[in-house]
Amino acid sequence: MKTIGKLAKELGLGVETIRFYEREGLIKQPQKPQNGYRVYDDSITKQLQFICKAKALGFTLKEVASLMSMDGDCAKVESLGLQKLSLIQSKIADLQRLEVVIKEMTNSCRNNNDQSHCPIIDSLK
Amino acid sequence: MKTIGKLAKELGLGVETIRFYEREGLIKQPQKPQNGYRVYDDSITKQLQFICKAKALGFTLKEVASLMSMDGDCAKVESLGLQKLSLIQSKIADLQRLEVVIKEMTNSCRNNNDQSHCPIIDSLK
DNA sequence: GTAAACTCCGTAGATAGGTACGGAGTCAAT
DNA sequence: ATTGACTCCGTACCTATCTACGGAGTTTAC
Numbered sequence: 001m002k003t004i005g006k007l008a009k010e011l012g013l014g015v016e017t018i019r020f021y022e023r024e025g026l027i028k029q030p031q032k033p034q035n036g037y038r039v040y041d042d043s044i045t046k047q048l049q050f051i052c053k054a055k056a057l058g059f060t061l062k063e064v065a066s067l068m069s070m071d072g073d074c075a076k077v078e079s080l081g082l083q084k085l086s087l088i089q090s091k092i093a094d095l096q097r098l099e100v101v102i103k104e105m106t107n108s109c110r111n112n113n114d115q116s117h118c119p120i121i122d123s124l125k
Numbered sequence: 126m127k128t129i130g131k132l133a134k135e136l137g138l139g140v141e142t143i144r145f146y147e148r149e150g151l152i153k154q155p156q157k158p159q160n161g162y163r164v165y166d167d168s169i170t171k172q173l174q175f176i177c178k179a180k181a182l183g184f185t186l187k188e189v190a191s192l193m194s195m196d197g198d199c200a201k202v203e204s205l206g207l208q209k210l211s212l213i214q215s216k217i218a219d220l221q222r223l224e225v226v227i228k229e230m231t232n233s234c235r236n237n238n239d240q241s242h243c244p245i246i247d248s249l250k
Numbered sequence: 251g252t253a254a255a256c257t258c259c260g261t262a263g264a265t266a267g268g269t270a271c272g273g274a275g276t277c278a279a280t
Numbered sequence: 281a282t283t284g285a286c287t288c289c290g291t292a293c294c295t296a297t298c299t300a301c302g303g304a305g306t307t308t309a310c
Contacts, residue, residue, distance in 0.1 A: 003256075003257075004256090004257075005255090005256060005257075014298080014299070015256095015257085016298070016299055016300075017297085017298065017299085019258095019259095020297075020298060020299090024297095032258095035257085035258095035305085035306060035307080036257075036258060036305085036306085037256085037257055037258075037306080037307090038257085038258090050249045053249045054249055055297095057223060057226060057227060058223055060296075060297090061296075061297070062296090067245075067246065067249075071243075071246065072240070072241060072242065072243060072246070073243065074234050074237055074240065074242075074243035074244070074245075077234065077243045077245045077246060078231050078234035078235065078243075078245065081227055081230055081231040081234065081245055082231050084227055085224065085227045085228060085231060088220050088223055088224050088227065089224060091220055092217055092220045092221060092224065095213050095216055095217045095220070096217060098182055098183055098213055099210065099213050099214060099217065101182060102182060102206055102209055102210045102213065103210060105206055106203050106206040106207050106210060109199050109202065109203035109206065110203065112199055115197070115199065116197060117197065117199075118196075118197060118198065118199035118202045118203075119199070120192075120199070120202045120203065120206055121192065121196065121197070121202060124175045124178045124179055124192075125171055125174075125175055128286075128287075129286090129287075130285090130286060130287075139268080139269070140286095140287085141268075141269055141270075142267085142268065142269085144288095144289095145267075145268060145269090149267090157288095160275085160276060160277080160287085160288095161275085161276085161287075161288060162276080162277090162286085162287055162288075163287085163288090180267095185266075185267090186266080186267070187266095
């Protein structure tokens with residue numbers, strides 16, 4: 001059993017962040033004894049770690065809530081995962097196209113001897 | 126010479142967006158004749174297209190302003206470009222790592238016969 | 251026993267890049 | 281001359297994810 005500060009420290013989160021997740025419905029407000037302080041047991045740690053991991057995978061908080069609520073339904077979870085996967089893949093493709101363009105631009109910059117014009121600026125014009 | 130609405134339509138931007146760019150210092154407020162309406166000549170079109178293209182390359186509005194102000198300085202522009210390039214490359218790498226993880230997860234989901242557990246949920250726990 | 255550290259709550263602010271609104275004035279077409 | 285479309289300005293609102301603040305009560309350490 002620990003108070004919010006200990007929990008936050010343990011997980012590397014801010015106290016405000018945990019209260020925020022509570023407000024957003026990701027976690028439940030725990031029992032509060034006479035003094036009004038939140039008191040957490042160990043199960044909350046798993047839940048918050050779940051949230052952090054899913055977030056790191058690029059799920060939004062809403063999606064995380066969704067994941068948590070579809071607890072056993074593998075098909076639904078898989079479908080959300082596949083959706084996320086295709087989003088990630090198209091983001092990768094976009095960025096790779098960008099990478100090529102910017103590479104070309106900076107290359108032409110490096111080969112530029114005309115100090116009165118920058119090929120990057122010119123190509124954007 | 127055109128008013129803001131025509132200009133916006135021509136570029137596929139919102140009127141408010143142009144006013145917003147003006148407030149942010151990306152473009153200058155043009156002369157306004159007796160009626161108080163903004164009147165633009167063709168040079169503004171180039172400037173706004175520059176902004177749109179640079180934005181599409183992943184530059185923030187602040188960076189776009191920066192690019193526009195370093196007008197001829199090729200070395201500076203190149204350095205901003207290289208910086209952006211390495212940001213893009215590390216984003217790509219991050220996403221590719223993510224892609225692998227999510228692929229593995231959805232695969233294990235597809236091969237799952239145990240309806241009481243979802244491997245994705247389990248792996249996040 | 252007192253001072254520091256912790257907690258409570260609700261609300262405001264930050265970030266980026268817009269988007270929307272309201273009320274008033276102006277312009278263009280019929 | 282009237283109607284509808286356009287413009288003005290300032291400000292508020294939007295998404296997402298926190299982060300900070302203020303004032304009051306509580307717990308802990310010395």
